[in-house]
Amino acid sequence: MIKIARLFLALVLVFLYLPIVVMAAMGFNASPLYALPFDFTTHWYQELAGNGRLIEAGWNSIWLAVLTSVIATALGTLAALALWRRTFRGRSILRILLLPPIAIPWLITGTAMLVFFFWTGIGRGLHAMLIGHVALAIPYVVLVVGTGLQTLRADLEEAAMSLGSTPIHAFFRVTLPLLLPSIVGAALFAFAVSLDQFVISYFLSVPGMTTLPVEIYSAIRKGFTPEINAISTILLVASMIVILGFARFARPGGIGERS
Amino acid sequence: MSGVDVTAVAKSYGATKVLTDITQSFESSSFTSLLGPSGSGKTTLLRIIAGFVAPDEGAVRIAGADVTGVPVHARNIGMVFQSYALFPHMSVAANVGFGLGRRGIRGKVAKAQVDEALEMVRLPGFGGRYPRQLSGGQQQRVALARAIVIRPDVLLLDEPLSALDRRLRQEMQVELLRIQRESGLTTIFVTHDQEEALTLSDKVAILDRGRIVQMGRPAEVYERPRTKFAAEFLGDANFLTGKIRGNTVEIAGATIATQDALPADGTSVTVAVRPEKIAIRPADSAGNDALENRLPATVSSVIYTGTALTYMLRTGDLHLKVFAQNSDGSPLAAGSAVVLSWAARHSVMVEG
Numbered sequence: 248m249i250k251i252a253r254l255f256l257a258l259v260l261v262f263l264y265l266p267i268v269v270m271a272a273m274g275f276n277a278s279p280l281y282a283l284p285f286d287f288t289t290h291w292y293q294e295l296a297g298n299g300r301l302i303e304a305g306w307n308s309i310w311l312a313v314l315t316s317v318i319a320t321a322l323g324t325l326a327a328l329a330l331w332r333r334t335f336r337g338r339s340i341l342r343i344l345l346l347p348p349i350a351i352p353w354l355i356t357g358t359a360m361l362v363f364f365f366w367t368g369i370g371r372g373l374h375a376m377l378i379g380h381v382a383l384a385i386p387y388v389v390l391v392v393g394t395g396l397q398t399l400r401a402d403l404e405e406a407a408m409s410l411g412s413t414p415i416h417a418f419f420r421v422t423l424p425l426l427l428p429s430i431v432g433a434a435l436f437a438f439a440v441s442l443d444q445f446v447i448s449y450f451l452s453v454p455g456m457t458t459l460p461v462e463i464y465s466a467i468r469k470g471f472t473p474e475i476n477a478i479s480t481i482l483l484v485a486s487m488i489v490i491l492g493f494a495r496f497a498r499p500g501g502i503g504e505r506s
Numbered sequence: 507m508s509g510v511d512v513t514a515v516a517k518s519y520g521a522t523k524v525l526t527d528i529t530q531s532f533e534s535s536s537f538t539s540l541l542g543p544s545g546s547g548k549t550t551l552l553r554i555i556a557g558f559v560a561p562d563e564g565a566v567r568i569a570g571a572d573v574t575g576v577p578v579h580a581r582n583i584g585m586v587f588q589s590y591a592l593f594p595h596m597s598v599a600a601n602v603g604f605g606l607g608r609r610g611i612r613g614k615v616a617k618a619q620v621d622e623a624l625e626m627v628r629l630p631g632f633g634g635r636y637p638r639q640l641s642g643g644q645q646q647r648v649a650l651a652r653a654i655v656i657r658p659d660v661l662l663l664d665e666p667l668s669a670l671d672r673r674l675r676q677e678m679q680v681e682l683l684r685i686q687r688e689s690g691l692t693t694i695f696v697t698h699d700q701e702e703a704l705t706l707s708d709k710v711a712i713l714d715r716g717r718i719v720q721m722g723r724p725a726e727v728y729e730r731p732r733t734k735f736a737a738e739f740l741g742d743a744n745f746l747t748g749k750i751r752g753n754t755v756e757i758a759g760a761t762i763a764t765q766d767a768l769p770a771d772g773t774s775v776t777v778a779v780r781p782e783k784i785a786i787r788p789a790d791s792a793g794n795d796a797l798e799n800r801l802p803a804t805v806s807s808v809i810y811t812g813t814a815l816t817y818m819l820r821t822g823d824l825h826l827k828v829f830a831q832n833s834d835g836s837p838l839a840a841g842s843a844v845v846l847s848w849a850a851r852h853s854v855m856v857e858g
Contacts, residue, residue, distance in 0.1 A: 405558060406591035408578040410656065411608030416579075424595050 267483065274476030281473070291473040300455075301478055304462035307373065308442060311458060315380040315441035320434040322381070323388025324426075330389065331396045345386045353446040356383070361450045375451040376458065380444055384437035391436055395429025435489055442486065509534040509692030510555060510660050515564030517550055524550045526716045528564070532660075532709075537686050537693045538721075539703035542713030543739065548696045549664060551713070555694065556662050557581050569659040579608075584653030584691070586666045590645045592637040598624070598648050599633030605656035623655035624648075626685060643674045647681070654689050661691040667702065679705055700740050704728065712736045733857045737778040744784075744826045745856075747776045755853070758822045763798040764853035776856050782829040783852040786817060789843035797847040801826075805842045819844070 277286035295301060329335075330342050348356065357379075364375050399422065407417035445460040452461050459482065463475055510532040517525040525547045532538050540548040553559040555566055557578035565574045573581050584605075592601050599620050606616045624630055627647035637645055646666060653661060667675045667682075683706055686693050697703050703710050704724045711721040714735045720727055731737035734745060748757035750773050755762040762777055769775070789802060803821040815837050817828040828846065838844060 400589060400591060402587050402589060402591040403593060405578075406585070406587060406593070406652075407604070408558075409556060409583055409585040409662075410605035410652065411579050411582075412604075413577075413579050416608075421593055 308459040312441040316438040319384035319437040327392035357450040388433040391433035511567040539707040546713040584658035590649040623651040763850040798850040
C-alpha cells in the first residue's frame with residue numbers, strides 16, 4: 248500500500264515539476280523555435296538584458312510586490328490584533344467578511360475594481376494596481392497573523408503588565424517578538440500574492456506601465472521567444488526563494504511555545 | 507497596617523452580577539484563600555485587586571494607598587497565573603529579571619536578586635534555560651520567583667497549582683507555604699480545592715454567587731460554618747431541619763441538642779453535623795457515652811476504603827452520612843439497626 252502511495256506521490260511531483268524543468272531548460276536552448284537537439288546558450292538571457300520593456304515590467308512587479316507586502320502586512324496585522332484581541336460590536340461579522348474575497352474569482356474582483364476606480368477617479372496605473380494588490384493581500388495577512396495570535400496566550404501580556412509594563416511596552420516586548428514569525432510569513436504571503444497577480448494587474452494597467460505577468464502575456468500573444476523562458480526562470484527562482492523563506496520562518500503550528 | 511482592603515466592591519457583566527458588595531480586609535503578611543465554585547466571583551475579585559478588571563463600585567486599597575483608578579503596571583503587585591504565563595522567548599533569568607528591569611534595576615544588582623529568587627524557589631543555576639526546557643513544576647517555581655523578586659505589596663495567585671498532578675501539587679503546597687512565610691508577603695490565593703485552602707491559609711474566604719459568605723481561620727470556618735453552602739462546600743455535612751422547642755431542635759422522631767444560641771420557639775432551623783463527628787454503634791450495644799445527641803438509624807450501605815469507612819444511613823426519610831475509623835476490622839452490615847450519637851457542640855446551626 249505504502250509503496251503504491253509513494254509511487255503515486257512521485258508521479259504527482261513529476262507531473263508538477265517536469266513542465267517547469269522543460270521550460271527552464273528551453274531558456275538555455277539555442278533554437279528560437281524550441282527545436283531539439285539541445286544546444287546550450289545564454290543568448291536569450293543576453294537578449295533579455297536588452298529588452299527594456301520586460302526588464303522594466305520586472306522591476307515594476309518587484310516594487311509593487313514589496314510595497315504591497317509592507318502596506319498589507321502593517322494594516323493586516325493591526326486588523327488581526329483588533330479582531331482577535333479586542334471585543335467590539337460586529338467583530339464576528341467582520342471576521343467572516345474576511346473570507347469571501349479569497350474565494351471570489353479575481354476576474355470579478357478585477358472588474359469591480361476597474362469600475363469602482365473609474366467611477367471614483369482613481370483611474371488606472373501602478374497606483375491603482377497597488378491599491379488593488381493591497382486589498383487582495385490583506386485577508387491573507389489577517390488570517391495568517393490571526394492564526395498566530397490564537398496560539399499566543401493572552402495572559403502573557405497580562406503577566407508583563409503585572410510586572411510593571413505599560414500596555415505598549417508589553418506589546419513590543421512580549422507579543423510582537425512572539426508574533427514575528429507569523430508576521431514575516433504573512434509578509435511573504437502578501438509579496439507572493441502581488442508578484443503572481445495577473446488578472447487584476449491586467450485590468451488596472453495602462454499601456455507601457457505594467458507588471459511582468461501582464462507583459463509576458465502580451466509578449467506571448469505576439470509570439471514566443473525563449474526570452475520569455477529566461478525571465479520566467481528568473482521569476483521562478485525568485486519565487487522559490489520567497490516560498491522557502493516562508494517555510495523557514497513560519498513553522499507550521501505557530502511559534503513553538505510549549506507548556 | 508493592612509495589606510489589602512476591598513471596600514463595597516461590586517461588578518456586573520451586563521445583567522449578570524458577578525460580585526455584590528464585597529468588603530474585606532486582607533491582613534499584612536497573611537495568606538488568604540478565596541475559595542468557591544466556578545462562577546462564584548473569586549477570580550473576578552482577584553483580577554479587581556490586580557487591576558485587570560475595574561469594579562463598577564467600591565474601592566481597592568493596597569498597602570494603605572487607594573489604587574482603584576491605578577493601572578495594573580503602577581500597582582506593584584506580583585501575580586502567578588494558572589498557566590504560569592512565562593515568556594517563551596526569554597530565558598529563565600530574563601523572565602525573573604523582567605519586573606526588576608521595569609523598576610530600573612539592572613546589571614549586577616539585578617543579577618544578584620534574580621539568583622536569590624531562584625535560590626528561594628530551589629532552582630539555582632537554572633537562569634540560562636528556557637521555559638520549554640522545564641517541567642510543569644519547575645515552570646511554576648519560575649513564575650513564583652518572577653512574582654516575588656520585585657517585592658510586591660501583594661502576591662496574587664490564580665489557581666497556580668491546578669495544572670499539576672496530585673503528588674507535585676502537594677509538594678508545591680509545602681514550597682508555597684515556606685516561600686510565603688520566608689518572604690512575608692501578603693498573599694491572596696484563588697482556589698476551588700478545599701483541602702488546598704485548609705492546608706495553606708491563615709484565613710479562608712468562602713464565596714458564593716458573588717458574595718463572601720464567611721471568612722475566618724480554616725478551623726473556625728470548618729467547625730462553625732455559618733451557612734449551609736459553607737458547610738457543604740468546605741467538607742461534608744449532614745443537615746437536620748426542624749422546629750425549635752426550648753433549647754432543642756425537634757426533628758422527625760428525635761430532639762437535637764446544640765450549644766448555639768437559638769431563636770424563638772417554633773422557628774424552623776437547619777442544623778449541620780459533620781460526618782466524622784458522629785459515633786456509630788449497634789442498637790443493641792450499651793450506650794454509656796456522655797454524648798448529648800442520640801438518633802436511631804438503619805445502615806443502607808457501607809463504603810470500605812481500608813483505613814476508613816463511610817456509612818450511608820437512613821432514619822425516617824432522612825439520609826445521613828457517617829465517617830468512621832476502621833478500628834475493629836468488622837464494619838456493620840447494611841440493614842443493621844444502629845444508634846448515632848454526637849456532642850451538642852457539634853450541632854451547628856446554619857442559615858439557608
